[in-house]
Amino acid sequence: MIPMVDLKGQYLTIKEEVDNGILETLDNTRFILGPNVQAFEKEAAEYLGVKHAVSCASGTDALHLALLAAGIKAGDEVITSPFTFIATAEAIRYVGAKPVYVDIKPDTFNIDPDLIENAITDKTTAILPVHIFGQPAQMQAIMAIASKHNLKVIEDCAQSFGAEINGKMTGAIGLAGCHSFFPSKNLGCYGDGGMVTTNDDEIAEQLRILRNHGSSRQYHHDIIGYNSRLDEIQAVVLRIKLKRITDYNNGRRNAAHLYSKLLKDFVTPPHEDGIGTHIYHQYTVLTDKRDAIQEVLKEHDISSAVYYPIPLHKQKVFANECQGISLPVTEETARRCLSLPIFPELSNEQVNTIVAAIKTAF
Numbered sequence: 001m002i003p004m005v006d007l008k009g010q011y012l013t014i015k016e017e018v019d020n021g022i023l024e025t026l027d028n029t030r031f032i033l034g035p036n037v038q039a040f041e042k043e044a045a046e047y048l049g050v051k052h053a054v055s056c057a058s059g060t061d062a063l064h065l066a067l068l069a070a071g072i073k074a075g076d077e078v079i080t081s082p083f084t085f086i087a088t089a090e091a092i093r094y095v096g097a098k099p100v101y102v103d104i105k106p107d108t109f110n111i112d113p114d115l116i117e118n119a120i121t122d123k124t125t126a127i128l129p130v131h132i133f134g135q136p137a138q139m140q141a142i143m144a145i146a147s148k149h150n151l152k153v154i155e156d157c158a159q160s161f162g163a164e165i166n167g168k169m170t171g172a173i174g175l176a177g178c179h180s181f182f183p184s185k186n187l188g189c190y191g192d193g194g195m196v197t198t199n200d201d202e203i204a205e206q207l208r209i210l211r212n213h214g215s216s217r218q219y220h221h222d223i224i225g226y227n228s229r230l231d232e233i234q235a236v237v238l239r240i241k242l243k244r245i246t247d248y249n250n251g252r253r254n255a256a257h258l259y260s261k262l263l264k265d266f267v268t269p270p271h272e273d274g275i276g277t278h279i280y281h282q283y284t285v286l287t288d289k290r291d292a293i294q295e296v297l298k299e300h301d302i303s304s305a306v307y308y309p310i311p312l313h314k315q316k317v318f319a320n321e322c323q324g325i326s327l328p329v330t331e332e333t334a335r336r337c338l339s340l341p342i343f344p345e346l347s348n349e350q351v352n353t354i355v356a357a358i359k360t361a362f
């Protein structure tokens with residue numbers, strides 16, 4: 001059996017360190033905003049090359065809190081990608097703003113910067129690019145548009161921890177970067193977790209208050225905040241994995257490159273745009289034989305998945321407000337995309353097994 005991601009296999013390689021770290025926390029009982037959370041924030045900020053990293057309870061919360069801290073409010077429009085996980089749009093709706101979807105590029109699946117200006121209205125206050133599947137969106141172009149129109153840029157880095165573009169890490173470019181530590185993400189913990197990165201002192205201060213009941217001093221509450229903190233036990237796991245994240249991401253890249261070499265005559269492999277580093281949160285191909293490939297993979301006990309079968313503008317929850325919206329590249333991609341198992345420990349032998357199985361569909 002080959003899973004989409006082998007969390008158990010990875011755990012076994014770091015078991016002793018993880019077990020000891022968790023036991024230490026059980027022993028010292030500093031469960032909320034303890035020493036590991038503080039240390040992790042410092043180490044993550046250093047790794048990503050940002051001034052501040054403020055952890056929180058999930059990637060969804062990271063997006064929500066970042067939008068709040070950036071002052072995005074009811075009635076605003078936020079330009080984003082329709083080809084992403086629902087959380088991107090949910091967070092925009094949490095602050096009362098409206099997601100405005102701009103079509104993606106057919107090769108990278110990232111928001112197409114050439115189409116953004118057309119979507120800007122006098123209500124637009126932010127652009128929320130998603131670095132989908134681990135390949136950075138074209139940030140240089142996006143930042144230029146944002147600066148021309150005086151818009152804020154909030155990056156969705158849930159799938160791109162450690163991906164670089166133009167010499168910077170994702171999450172270090174816009175006003176804020178929103179990270180998820182959901183277990184299957186490139187940097188994942190053993191439960192839910194998230195973080196916002198920023199170089200802006202005021203935004204960082206706002207985030208620290210927002211995640212902790214609107215309070216910067218215990219039992220003094222200045223605004224309505226939230227209970228959204230990274231768990232100390234999760235911070236223990238994240239510190240251990242952060243030390244290895246470069247290797248983990250390189251492991252994914254190596255597996256991806258072998259896949260692409262072996263699969264290129266059968267499917268359209270993922271395209272690396274050469275601007276940013278693709279860290280392959282997902283290895284996603286395009287194919288007209290998706291059902292047939294999934295069928296043979298299943299017969300061989302190999303997992304596969306469709307990210308994402310329904311673009312956000314076609315979701316039931318947005319059916320009313322998105323009536324008549326046509327985003328042809330996104331819709332075509334949703335029909336033809338297929339994600340194969342990818343994780344740092346995926347061996348050449350496993351890639352060969354998966355490719356051999358896929359070939360039987362042709």
Ligand SMILES: *Cc1c(COP(=O)(O)O)cnc(C)c1O
Nearest residue numbers: 058059060085087158180181182
């Ligand atoms: C996973 C993910 C999120 C949400 O992160 P959670 O930690 O699960 O809340 C947001 N955006 C994208 C693109 C994601 O993949």
